[in-house]
Amino acid sequence: MNHPLHVGVLALQGDVREHLEALLRLGVDAVPVRRPAEIAAADGLIIPGGESTTMIKLARNFDLLDPLRDRIAAGLPTFGTCAGMILLADRIIDGTADQTTLGGLDITVRRNAFGRQTDSFETDLALTGLDTPVHAVFIRAPWVESVGPAVEVLGRVPDRADLGPAAGRIVAVRQGALMATSFHPEVGADGRVHELFLDLIRTR
Numbered sequence: 001m002n003h004p005l006h007v008g009v010l011a012l013q014g015d016v017r018e019h020l021e022a023l024l025r026l027g028v029d030a031v032p033v034r035r036p037a038e039i040a041a042a043d044g045l046i047i048p049g050g051e052s053t054t055m056i057k058l059a060r061n062f063d064l065l066d067p068l069r070d071r072i073a074a075g076l077p078t079f080g081t082c083a084g085m086i087l088l089a090d091r092i093i094d095g096t097a098d099q100t101t102l103g104g105l106d107i108t109v110r111r112n113a114f115g116r117q118t119d120s121f122e123t124d125l126a127l128t129g130l131d132t133p134v135h136a137v138f139i140r141a142p143w144v145e146s147v148g149p150a151v152e153v154l155g156r157v158p159d160r161a162d163l164g165p166a167a168g169r170i171v172a173v174r175q176g177a178l179m180a181t182s183f184h185p186e187v188g189a190d191g192r193v194h195e196l197f198l199d200l201i202r203t204r
């Protein structure tokens with residue numbers, strides 16, 4: 001690719017501005033997207049954190065379900081964070097009765113998994129591709145209950161007894177052009193997780 005990367009942030013609901021700012025700090029062309037033509041023009045897409053049930057309903061209302069599913073299936077590099085991870089998951093535990101997803105990632109997510117113990121949770125964790133741990137902020141976050149054979153696990157909650165049922169849980173994954181984290185890399189000034197996604201776009 002010899003033009004500056006053009007990365008869309010799905011702008012239906014949630015942490016849109018924070019992702020745009022994180023991308024702009026990395027020097028790429030970052031734009032909010034909510035129309036099929038805008039999605040078609042993007043080199044990569046971020047689906048932010050927020051509320052997955054609201055976001056999927058808005059995607060349906062905006063006639064974006066098929067355009068998003070088609071682009072994702074056709075290989076659009078896409079990074080889902082928190083609610084965005086839920087939207088990319090093929091299967092949800094503890095979703096609402098009628099909750100659907102965009103799908104693409106062969107994972108089962110447990111929605112509000114950390115929320116049972118505490119609404120938000122922070123820890124440092126090691127991530128494949130980063131030299132030093134990243135500070136991960138989880139806000140009513142899902143974790144990944146199980147992954148299919150094509151999924152690469154990029155990160156887990158440290159496996160420490162004091163972390164209770166969260167210990168060792170999968171919280172970052174990649175499958176082909178799709179990447180997802182349970183935590184919010186747009187919080188704080190560490191741009192390295194976004195940079196991993198930009199690398200993924202550049203190598204497609």
Ligand code: GLN
Binds near residue numbers: 049112
């Ligand atoms: N609990 C939210 C959901 O189910 C996700 C929370 C978040 O994205 N911060 O969609």
